[in-house]
């Protein structure tokens with residue numbers, strides 16, 4: 144479904160990604176892990192068409208998307224939920240959700256909204272409330288809900304558990320599993336290594352701008368290199 148080959152990216156004179164290879168297949172949860180500052184957000188920004196790639200290829204359903212505008216990538220069904228939630232605090236919950244309706248989601252707007260409200264009953268209760276008044280966990284739900292409004296086929300989640308209490312982190316991972324069971328492919332970019340590896344089928348660990356470790360999540364979890372990468376030993 145998503146294929147990334149030899150991807151290079153950076154800022155000015157700095158190279159962050161030095162040839163990343165990874166793929167996400169239909170219906171999979173794939174974890175992309177890496178220590179702080181390794182370039183996970185940079186990878187997502189390139190995948191979503193916001194930062195241009197400096198080299199390599201990105202294909203979605205076999206079609207190159209690394210030269211497409213961000214809007215076209217969303218319309219193809221690859222939707223990125225950014226870290227830090229990036230909701231619009233002075234707009235209501237429902238207005239924020241409607242912003243997630245691109246050309247793809249618009250025809251089924253009402254059905255998509257109903258699906259989001261069924262998934263997140265809290266958002267239904269708070270539909271007319273200003274988004275900035277939601278709790279951190281609710282804002283995270285809103286960000287994911289907004290992503291769902293565009294009818295993704297692959298959802299890229301950037302640190303969805305960041306800043307949540309342990310209980311909400313549990314709920315977030317349950318939700319990700321549920322969305323996946325409903326047929327959505329998910330690329331989970333996380334710092335939370337243990338829980339991500341529990342729900343993912345496969346995983347990639349980035350170090351020094353390349354994939355240093357990859358394979359079945361169970362194997363990655365047991366790999367001694369994982370500790371070395373995270374503890375920097």
Ligand code: ATP
Pocket residue numbers: 154157159177178179180181182183184185186334
């Ligand atoms: P974290 O998990 O801490 O968010 P990350 O793995 O997502 O980190 P990135 O945010 O992609 O890492 O950053 C990778 C490197 O690129 C860092 O050294 C960072 O300082 C640098 N960087 C990120 N954004 C920019 C930018 N807009 N301009 C210049 N350098 C940047």
